[in-house]
Amino acid sequence: MTTTISLPLPLRQQADIRDQWLIKRRNVLLPELMDRTGIDFWIVLCREYNEDPVALSLVPATWLSARRRTILMFQRTADGVRAISASKYPIDGYEHTWTDHTTDQWATVQHVINDANPRVIAVDISETFALADGVSHTEYEALVAALGSNADRIVPAEPLAIGWLERRLPEEIDAAHRLNELAHQVIAEAFSRETITVGTTTTADVGWWIRQRFHDLGVEPWFQPTVDRQHHQPGTQTGLDDYPAIFMNRDDPIQAGDILHCDVGLKTLGLCTDTQQIAYVLPEGQSAPPAGLVDALRTGNRMQEITTAEWKPGVTGNDALASALAAAKAEGIDGAIYSHPVGTHGHAAGPTIGMWDNHGRTNGQGDYPFF
Numbered sequence: 001m002t003t004t005i006s007l008p009l010p011l012r013q014q015a016d017i018r019d020q021w022l023i024k025r026r027n028v029l030l031p032e033l034m035d036r037t038g039i040d041f042w043i044v045l046c047r048e049y050n051e052d053p054v055a056l057s058l059v060p061a062t063w064l065s066a067r068r069r070t071i072l073m074f075q076r077t078a079d080g081v082r083a084i085s086a087s088k089y090p091i092d093g094y095e096h097t098w099t100d101h102t103t104d105q106w107a108t109v110q111h112v113i114n115d116a117n118p119r120v121i122a123v124d125i126s127e128t129f130a131l132a133d134g135v136s137h138t139e140y141e142a143l144v145a146a147l148g149s150n151a152d153r154i155v156p157a158e159p160l161a162i163g164w165l166e167r168r169l170p171e172e173i174d175a176a177h178r179l180n181e182l183a184h185q186v187i188a189e190a191f192s193r194e195t196i197t198v199g200t201t202t203t204a205d206v207g208w209w210i211r212q213r214f215h216d217l218g219v220e221p222w223f224q225p226t227v228d229r230q231h232h233q234p235g236t237q238t239g240l241d242d243y244p245a246i247f248m249n250r251d252d253p254i255q256a257g258d259i260l261h262c263d264v265g266l267k268t269l270g271l272c273t274d275t276q277q278i279a280y281v282l283p284e285g286q287s288a289p290p291a292g293l294v295d296a297l298r299t300g301n302r303m304q305e306i307t308t309a310e311w312k313p314g315v316t317g318n319d320a321l322a323s324a325l326a327a328a329k330a331e332g333i334d335g336a337i338y339s340h341p342v343g344t345h346g347h348a349a350g351p352t353i354g355m356w357d358n359h360g361r362t363n364g365q366g367d368y369p370f371f
Contacts, residue, residue, distance in 0.1 A: 006178070007178050007179065007181075007182050007217075007219070007268065008182070008217045008218040008219055008268065009218075009268070009269070010218075011218075014061065014268065014269055015060070015061035015062060017175075017269060018060075018061040018269060018270050019060050019061055019092075021169060021171060021172060021270075022057075022058070022059075022060065022061075022093070023093065024169060024171075025164075025167075025169060026058075026081060026083060026093070027080060027081075028169075029164070029167050029169070030074065030081045030164065031076065031080055031081050033160055033163040033164055033167065034074070034076045034081065034160060035076070036159075036163065037122075037159040037160045037163060038120070039076070039120055039122040039155070039157065039159075039160045040075070040076040040118045040119050040120060041073070041074070041075050041076070041113070041116060041118030041119075041120065041121050041122065042073070042074040042122045042157055042160055043071065043072070043073050043074075043109075043121060043122070043123055043143070043157075044058060044071075044072040044073075044074075044124060044134070044157075045069070045070065045071045045072070045123075045135060045139050045143065046066045046069075046070060046134060046135070046136065046139065047066055047068065047069050047070070047136070047139065048065055048066045048067060048068055048069075048070075049065060049066070050066075050136060051065060051066050051134070052124055052134025052135060053130070053131045053132075053134050053165075053345065054124060054131065054132070054134055054161050054164065054165060055070065055072070055134065057164070057165060057270065057344050058072055058164075059072070059091055060091065060092050060093070061270070063091070067087060067088060067089045068087070068088045068089075069087065069088070069105060069139075070085070070087045070091075071085065071086040071087055071105070071109060072084070072085055072087075072091075072094070073085070073086065073109070073112055073113075075112075075116045075118065082095065083095065084097055084112055085097065085098075086098040086105055086108040086109050086112065087105075088101065088105075097111075097112055106142060106143075106145070106146035107146070109143070109146055109147075110146050110147065110148070110150075113147065113150055114150070118153065119153070120153050120154075120155045121147070121150065121153045121154050121155070122154075122155050122156065122157035122160055123135050123140065123143065123154055123155075123156070123157055124156075124157050124158075124161050125140070125156040125157070125158070126156055126158040126161070127364070128158065128364035128365060128368075129158060129161075129162055129349065129364075129365065129368075131161065131162065131165060131345060131348075131349050132156070132157065132158040132161035132162050132349075133158075134161075161349075162349040162350070162368070163349075163371070165343060165344050165345070165348065165349035166341060166343060166348065166349040166350040166371070167371070168343065172271065175269050175271060176271055176273070176342075179266060179268065179269070179271055179272075179273045180273050180275065182217070182219070182266065182273075183264055183265075183266050183273045183275045184275065184277075186210055186213050186214065186217075186264070186266075187210070187262060187264055187275065187277050189213065190206050190209055190210050190213070190227075190262065191206075191260060191262070191277070191279040195209055196254055196281075198253075198254060198255060198256050198281060199253050199254075199255065199256075200253055201253060201254050202251050202252060202253055202254065203226075203227040203228055203229050203252075203254065203260070204227075204251060206227040206254075206260075206262070207224065207225045207226050207227045207262075208225075210225035210227075210262070210264055211224065211225050214266055218268075219266045219267065219268040220266065220267045220268065221264075221265060221266055221267070222265045222266070222267040222272050222345075222346040223263075223265055223346065225262065225263070225264045225265075226262065226263045226264075227260060227261070227262045228260070228261050228262075229252070229254055229255075229258045229259065229260050229261075230258065230259045230261070231255060231257060231258050231259075254281060255281065256281050256282065256283035256284065257281060257283050258280075258281045259278060259279070259280055259281075259293070260278065260279040260280070260281065261276065261277070261278050261279075262275075262276065262277055262279075263275075263276050264276075264277075265342075265346050267346070270344060271342075271343065271344065272342050272343065272344070272345060272346040272348065273342060274340075274342050274346055278297070280293055299333060302331070302333065303328060303333060303335050303337075306324050306327045306328050306331070306333075306335075307320075307324040307337055307339060307353070309324075309327075310323045310324045310327070311353075311370055312370060313369070313370050313371060314369055314370065315369060315370050316351060316366065316367050316368060316369050316370075317350075317351030317352045317353045317354075317362065317365065317366040317367070317368060317369075317370075318361045318362065318366035318367055320351070320353050320370070321337055321353050321354045321359075321360075321361075321366065322361075324337060324353075325337065325359070336354070336359045337353060337354035337359060338353075338354045338355055338356040338359075339352075339353040339354060340352055340353070350368065350370075351365065351366065351368040351369065351370055352365040352366045352368070353366070354366075
């Protein structure tokens with residue numbers, strides 16, 4: 001049973017919750033993921049301010065960066081996962097092995113691996129996912145030198161790193177719902193007469209209002225909130241080819257009859273949201289949007305239902321994309337799909353289902369399956 005979180009939360013309470021999640025994730029999820037991927041030893045290593053994208057999801061919330069050189073090692077054992085650090089500073093929840101700093105840090109790593117004698121040594125190397133490609137060239141060369149003859153056991157940790165980042169606890173899923181509710185609340189405030197003065201307020205003004213509102217609420221944006229406008233003229237059509245020009249024209253005041261579009265993402269509790277919404281600015285004397293816009297919204301909502309119906313375990317992002325487009329076409333919908341995971345990162349780990357500038361196959365990331 002999960003406890004519903006009310007947002008926003010004080011920083012100390014956020015840290016306590018994240019640390020509780022981390023303990024449970026390491027104890028419950030990590031053994032399952034290591035078994036699923038056939039990896040019995042995982043090394044995540046990086047230096048201060050050049051962090052592996054996975055690293056900060058593996059340490060307590062008070063760790064805002066790596067410290068000097070931070071080396072985390074995970075050994076699958078008969079009863080769970082042994083979490084080991086060979087780092088200058090102790091890390092809560094880890095077995096601290098480099099206690100004598102007069103000895104070489106890499107010698108400690110070599111000793112741990114010799115003692116564990118793993119079948120494979122997984123390192124964050126990936127041609128497909130940047131999130132799983134976090135080991136730097138320098139650190140990789142140093143690790144290979146330290147391992148000596150054991151270096152031939154090195155394998156890419158991609159499936160484990162992506163699995164770790166994409167998998168959510170029930171508590172995290174519940175928190176993600178609360179985050180999305182907060183994002184919708186702020187967007188509703190932004191797209192209101194209290195925020196927008198027709199003929200005066202610009203889309204840039206609204207974007208900055210959203211960012212300031214996040215700041216005041218104690219949450220962060222993971223990208224600059226953006227708002228763009230199209231002026232609706234009956235009998236005209238604006239397509240994706242016109243989007244960049246519309247997007248850049250941010251200093252013109254919002255007018256009655258405009259269609260507003262926002263792209264907004266907040267981050268708190270180590271989780272991200274990503275929300276796009278549409279609003280119509282009613283002219284004086286008009287009580288509802290034009291029928292064509294209402295029909296377009298209905299079609300767009302149906303397109304979402306068609307797309308999410310194809311998200312099934314074992315299906316790849318590319319297969320889900322092709323099936324959804326085919327199902328939409330069968331219903332007479334000329335659809336375009338752009339969908340990506342959200343989670344620890346905004347553009348997060350998991351399958352890509354179309355891109356905004358490519359509605360066909362995405363090689364690599366689109367070939368990753370749903371779990």
